[in-house]
Amino acid sequence: xxxxxxxxxxxxxxxxxxxxxxxxxxxxxxxxxxxxxxxxxxxxxxxxxxxxxxxxxxxxxxxxxxxxxxxxxxxxxxxxxxxxxxxxxxxxxxxxxxxxxxxxxxxxxxxxxxxxxxxxxxxxxxxxxxxxxxxxxxxxxxxxxxxxxxxxxxxxxxxxxxxxxxxxxxxxxxxxxxxxxxxxxxxxxxxxxxxxxxxxxxxxxxxxxxxxxxxxxxxxxxxxxxxxxxxxxxxxxxxxxxxxxxxxxxxxxxxxxxxxxxxxxxxxxxxxxxxxxxxxxxxxxxxxxx
Amino acid sequence: xxxxxxxxxxxxxxxxxxxxxxxxxxxxxxxxxxxxxxxxxxxxxxxxxxxxxxxxxxxxxxxxxxxxxxxxxxxxxxxxxxxxxxxxxxxxxxxxxxxxxxxxxxxxxxxxxxxxxxxxxxxxxxxxxxxxxxxxxxxxxxxxxxxxxxxxxxxxxxxxxxxxxxxxxxxxxxxxxxxxxxxxxxxxxxxxxxxxxxxxxxxxxxxxxxxxxxxxxxxxxxxxxxxxxxxxxxxxxxxxxxxxxxxxxxxxxxxxxxxxxxxxxxxxxxxxxxxxxxxxxxxxxxxxxxxxxxxxxxxxx
Numbered sequence: 001x002x003x004x005x006x007x008x009x010x011x012x013x014x015x016x017x018x019x020x021x022x023x024x025x026x027x028x029x030x031x032x033x034x035x036x037x038x039x040x041x042x043x044x045x046x047x048x049x050x051x052x053x054x055x056x057x058x059x060x061x062x063x064x065x066x067x068x069x070x071x072x073x074x075x076x077x078x079x080x081x082x083x084x085x086x087x088x089x090x091x092x093x094x095x096x097x098x099x100x101x102x103x104x105x106x107x108x109x110x111x112x113x114x115x116x117x118x119x120x121x122x123x124x125x126x127x128x129x130x131x132x133x134x135x136x137x138x139x140x141x142x143x144x145x146x147x148x149x150x151x152x153x154x155x156x157x158x159x160x161x162x163x164x165x166x167x168x169x170x171x172x173x174x175x176x177x178x179x180x181x182x183x184x185x186x187x188x189x190x191x192x193x194x195x196x197x198x199x200x201x202x203x204x205x206x207x208x209x210x211x212x213x214x215x216x217x218x219x220x221x222x223x224x225x226x227x228x229x230x231x232x233x234x235x236x237x238x239x240x241x242x243x244x245x246x247x248x249x250x251x252x253x254x255x256x257x258x259x260x261x262x263x264x265x266x267x268x269x270x271x272x273x274x275x276x277x278x279x280x281x282x283x284x285x286x287x288x289x290x
Numbered sequence: 291x292x293x294x295x296x297x298x299x300x301x302x303x304x305x306x307x308x309x310x311x312x313x314x315x316x317x318x319x320x321x322x323x324x325x326x327x328x329x330x331x332x333x334x335x336x337x338x339x340x341x342x343x344x345x346x347x348x349x350x351x352x353x354x355x356x357x358x359x360x361x362x363x364x365x366x367x368x369x370x371x372x373x374x375x376x377x378x379x380x381x382x383x384x385x386x387x388x389x390x391x392x393x394x395x396x397x398x399x400x401x402x403x404x405x406x407x408x409x410x411x412x413x414x415x416x417x418x419x420x421x422x423x424x425x426x427x428x429x430x431x432x433x434x435x436x437x438x439x440x441x442x443x444x445x446x447x448x449x450x451x452x453x454x455x456x457x458x459x460x461x462x463x464x465x466x467x468x469x470x471x472x473x474x475x476x477x478x479x480x481x482x483x484x485x486x487x488x489x490x491x492x493x494x495x496x497x498x499x500x501x502x503x504x505x506x507x508x509x510x511x512x513x514x515x516x517x518x519x520x521x522x523x524x525x526x527x528x529x530x531x532x533x534x535x536x537x538x539x540x541x542x543x544x545x546x547x548x549x550x551x552x553x554x555x556x557x558x559x560x561x562x563x564x565x566x567x568x569x570x571x572x573x574x575x576x577x578x579x580x581x582x583x584x585x586x587x588x589x590x591x
Contacts, residue, residue: 008422029427032426033427033473034426035426095506150445152436152448153440153444155433156437158435159434162390162418163416163437163438163488164437164440166389166390166411166414166416166441167387167388167411167416167438167492168409168410168444169440206427210426210427210428213428214470214471215428215470216427216428216429217427218432
């Protein structure tokens with residue numbers, strides 16, 4: 001088991017996996033809370049154009065993807081404000097445009113091909129370069145700083161935006177910050193999980209955690225735990241079985257979701273019985289009947 | 291000058307609340323009563339610093355005029371009910387006051403400051419209309435109420451005083467024992483109490499509530515009326531949107547009745563028979579939700 005740590009590329013892949021496991025659910029919880037679970041998917045598509053732009057210009061695709069996906073996320077957020085009608089169509093344009101632009105640009109570039117794109121679409125453990133690790137670590141630090149440092153503010157905005165505005169919070173700025181943070185997370189996750197499955201890692205650990213929790217802070221902590229467990233074990237599995245890590249990580253995450261869902265139902269029943277036993281249930285009191 | 295004076299009033303009220311809570315619940319949070327408690331209710335005479343001053347306000351929703359030039363003044367210490375049938379514009383009026391609906395004309399000033407320059411949101415506690423749609427992620431009662439404290443401390447970690455204010459707000463609405471429960475497990479009335487606690491956590495001078503009694507079971511209605519009575523006794527100013535006066539009637543100083551986006555009555559609250567005679571009253575009464583607490587018939591209590 002430990003011999004996989006002898007490979008430098010695996011050390012890098014595992015470090016990237018841990019960072020993805022922390023950041024993706026940390027951002028995803030706010031998107032799920034705001035019922036925008038699909039947003040990560042949209043940013044993933046747009047980021048593809050950014051990756052291709054990197055190949056075309058010779059820059060590191062991680063940084064071009066950050067720039068393009070952040071612009072895309074800001075565009076989505078602006079559409080959410082102003083284009084209340086037909087916002088879904090505008091978002092669809094962004095999705096398809098990002099995907100098509102990526103394929104177009106990569107084939108125009110001298111070094112790129114669709115084969116390069118595949119590693120970005122589904123993740124790869126062998127292609128995380130030392131420069132990628134530096135970029136991913138810096139970006140992950142930013143994501144953690146925002147999602148945990150501004151936890152109470154982002155919770156208030158995502159839970160009840162109207163109320164948050166009346167408390168005087170800079171709601172627009174926080175929304176834009178969250179959109180940019182989601183874009184940054186997509187690029188953090190893109191090397192290991194891949195752009196097409198990045199959204200799953202934002203959503204599934206949160207969906208799994210909330211089956212078993214009663215509060216936001218607990219859900220956040222459990223979702224990050226699940227995220228780290230599935231990204232690490234999925235990456236190790238991919239090393240032995242030679243499959244794209246994105247696929248094994250997401251299948252594992254859905255497995256965890258299924259297990260927690262199956263366990264949560266009897267747990268909730270037990271809790272209800274305990275409450276009833278504590279005397280909070282209905283009791284028939286014949287003495288008051290006439 | 292004005293701001294300073296107002297802050298002092300706020301402090302006096304806070305300590306007043308703390309003392310009451312401390313006496314009732316033995317929380318030990320009571321502070322030295324070096325400021326006389328503000329218990330008597332004397333709505334101030336109209337001044338330029340009225341908590342709410344709305345003049346000739348117009349607003350449209352989807353191209354349809356909803357407010358057609360309404361005047362509404364709420365003076366310090368006053369409890370004003372905004373009444374009217376569905377679609378009369380009462381919710382829009384309140385939502386334009388808190389900046390959720392843009393005014394297309396007229397003037398709005400909060401505490402004497404034009405709305406556009408108003409930044410002192412900690413002075414306002416807003417209780418939006420309760421929506422039945424649950425949030426995607428679970429949240430405990432305490433987490434939701436703590437969000438209201440952001441009006442006082444927007445950034446930075448919560449301090450002891452913030453946690454104490456949240457606890458006090460929970461106790462005021464009788465939800466302290468449910469602080470760790472998820473809000474999704476609450477009845478409609480309990481949920482409404484949580485939203486009011488969230489507004490109280492910021493220790494506001496002005497409470498703005500949109501239909502606080504809608505869909506609230508009788509037991510919660512009484513608790514809400516009690517909470518409001520304490521706030522008013524401590525000097526709070528209140529503007530509430532109501533469908534009918536109900537158990538809050540004794541608290542209300544003045545009623546403003548809207549019809550088709552115009553003020554048709556501004557004065558003493560309509561009498562008991564009067565509320566049913568209101569234009570367009572459609573006899574919708576709050577009933578306990580099916581999943582609400584067991585109905586208490588009065589035999590047991």
